[in-house]
Amino acid sequence: MTATALLQVQGLHAHYGKSHILHGVDFQVRAGEVVSLLGRNGSGRSTTLKAIMGLVPPTGGSIALNGRDLAGQRPYTVCRAGIAYVPEEREVFANLTVDENLRMGEQSGSAGAARWTVAQMFDYFPRLKERRRTMAGSLSGGEQQMLTICRSLLGNPQVILVDEPTEGLAPKIVAVVADCIRDIHRRGVSVVLVEQKLAIALKVSQRVAVMGHGRIVFEGTPEQLRANPALLKEWLAV
Numbered sequence: 001m002t003a004t005a006l007l008q009v010q011g012l013h014a015h016y017g018k019s020h021i022l023h024g025v026d027f028q029v030r031a032g033e034v035v036s037l038l039g040r041n042g043s044g045r046s047t048t049l050k051a052i053m054g055l056v057p058p059t060g061g062s063i064a065l066n067g068r069d070l071a072g073q074r075p076y077t078v079c080r081a082g083i084a085y086v087p088e089e090r091e092v093f094a095n096l097t098v099d100e101n102l103r104m105g106e107q108s109g110s111a112g113a114a115r116w117t118v119a120q121m122f123d124y125f126p127r128l129k130e131r132r133r134t135m136a137g138s139l140s141g142g143e144q145q146m147l148t149i150c151r152s153l154l155g156n157p158q159v160i161l162v163d164e165p166t167e168g169l170a171p172k173i174v175a176v177v178a179d180c181i182r183d184i185h186r187r188g189v190s191v192v193l194v195e196q197k198l199a200i201a202l203k204v205s206q207r208v209a210v211m212g213h214g215r216i217v218f219e220g221t222p223e224q225l226r227a228n229p230a231l232l233k234e235w236l237a238v
Helices: 045-053 076-081 098-105 118-123 126-130 141-153 173-184 199-206 222-226 229-235
Strands: 006-017 018-030 036-037 058-065 082-085 159-163 190-194 205-210 217-222
Touching: 006 045, 006 098, 018 036, 018 045, 018 058, 018 190, 036 045, 036 118, 036 173, 036 199, 045 076, 045 190, 058 082, 076 082, 082 141, 098 118, 098 141, 098 229, 118 126, 118 141, 118 173, 118 190, 126 141, 141 159, 173 190, 173 199, 173 205, 190 199, 199 217, 205 222, 205 229, 217 222, 217 229, 222 229
Parallel strands: 036 190, 036 205, 082 159, 159 190
Antiparallel strands: 006 018, 006 058, 205 217
């Protein structure tokens, strides 16, 4: 592990039953950095996040946060260590209010992590403040996405894993979510982003890793990726 790496993934393998999904994934994330995992559907991006979070048990490799190996740990252990997860499915507590959902996410966090408050969440997303006493199950898809991001931040993580945050959202909400990710970065929290919209991913990231067939096939800056049209065509073109 390099001296500047906060999260280090090495040789990560994962299976769904007999299907071998991840084939030795390697990448690292530095403190306060946004790294996007790019690739077509089925390339292994979401499985990588789930394996880091402990939702899919790794079958090989290591996942280290600040040098502590978390591979194979339960999700609550990974969370307490300093990693938060925003799933694509926007898993809110439907029968709790917005306020109650946010309170469920509050934790002391790990040493050195940025501190977040409910008031800050309402500053990011005023719509949530307007609906703070509304049951989360009755929120729109965009509002549920806002709520899930905010609930995760209230755990004061060092790293936040965000899976397809703009999927199905109106353009205005997409812009708000992108601004939120940039501000998370400015506050010193590292972000691993899975995002299908290439323009958004390249705009908010310091580095990108392109996945194909369960492996990292390219890692570099957004500028380096833009300058490689052959790679874009082979691994990202629809």
